[in-house]
Amino acid sequence: MTQESFLPDPEGPEAEPEFDAPHDRERPDEPDFEPDFDSDQPANASAAALAATASTLDELREAAAGCRGCDLWQDALQTVFGEGPYSDAAAEPERIEMVFIGEQPGDREDVEGRPFVGPAGALLDRALGDAGIDRTKAYVTNTVKHFKWRPQPVRGQGFRGTGKRRIHQKPNQEQINACRPWLDAELGMLKPRLVVCLGATAAQALLGRSFRVTRQRGQLFDGPGGLRYTATVHPSSILRADSSQREAAYADFVDDLRNALAALS
Ligand code: SF4
Numbered sequence: 001m002t003q004e005s006f007l008p009d010p011e012g013p014e015a016e017p018e019f020d021a022p023h024d025r026e027r028p029d030e031p032d033f034e035p036d037f038d039s040d041q042p043a044n045a046s047a048a049a050l051a052a053t054a055s056t057l058d059e060l061r062e063a064a065a066g067c068r069g070c071d072l073w074q075d076a077l078q079t080v081f082g083e084g085p086y087s088d089a090a091a092e093p094e095r096i097e098m099v100f101i102g103e104q105p106g107d108r109e110d111v112e113g114r115p116f117v118g119p120a121g122a123l124l125d126r127a128l129g130d131a132g133i134d135r136t137k138a139y140v141t142n143t144v145k146h147f148k149w150r151p152q153p154v155r156g157q158g159f160r161g162t163g164k165r166r167i168h169q170k171p172n173q174e175q176i177n178a179c180r181p182w183l184d185a186e187l188g189m190l191k192p193r194l195v196v197c198l199g200a201t202a203a204q205a206l207l208g209r210s211f212r213v214t215r216q217r218g219q220l221f222d223g224p225g226g227l228r229y230t231a232t233v234h235p236s237s238i239l240r241a242d243s244s245q246r247e248a249a250y251a252d253f254v255d256d257l258r259n260a261l262a263a264l265s
Pocket residue numbers: 047064067068069070071072073079144145146175178179180182
């Protein structure tokens with residue numbers, strides 16, 4: 001399959017950006033739109049306090065389901081924790097060589113409770129395949145574990161509109177900091193050989209606020225936890241790119257992923 005045939009049809013629903021634009025899924029009806037959290041959790045259950053109670057990845061995932069470390073849990077359906085082939089139940093868990101970190105779950109991830117299952121995830125899957133990376137052997141997660149969104153504005157009502165579509169909003173620094181213990185704990189337990197930051201939010205959270213993906217993508221860095229890091233764009237940026245530039249943006253993304261794979265050899 002060529003890259004051209006892989007890329008979402010610019011006119012089709014898959015081309016709809018995951019970020020900074022209305023989603024194609026309508027907001028669930030209010031009766032079902034309740035956050036999934038453990039009501040036994042204390043009201044101030046911070047990420048750091050909960051993460052400290054877990055000694056395995058499975059326990060970490062379970063604890064994160066009840067996190068109230070910032071305000072984002074209130075409007076999301078559920079915590080979207082990282083996932084990969086790693087299982088604490090396995091006698092010899094598979095070594096995770098690469099961890100991919102995005103910004104936050106999108107609309108579809110929030111509904112399904114899994115990271116990178118929307119349009120950007122589909123693009124990531126194909127790019128990993130084109131780069132020779134088996135996604136089923138990689139762990140994927142996000143910098144922030146709850147979906148931050150606002151209702152679609154309604155014409156004539158400005159930003160106070162209450163349309164049914166949920167529109168992505170970028171997490172702020174306070175929310176990124178609040179969620180950081182989950183990411184640190186994931187990386188600390190997995191100890192991957194390489195961490196790949198997808199987009200500026202992940203890269204700046206882990207490699208410093210002055211990190212610029214446009215200038216520093218594809219390079220290798222030593223970073224938190226004594227791990228090696230690299231960064232590239234978030235796949236949603238390719239979906240957002242002007243159609244005349246999308247093929248080139250995709251090719252550059254695959255090149256970065258190939259370089260990441262080469263760094264493991
Ligand atoms: S975004 Fe992170 S810190 Fe905030 S409630 Fe969700 S899991 Fe907790």
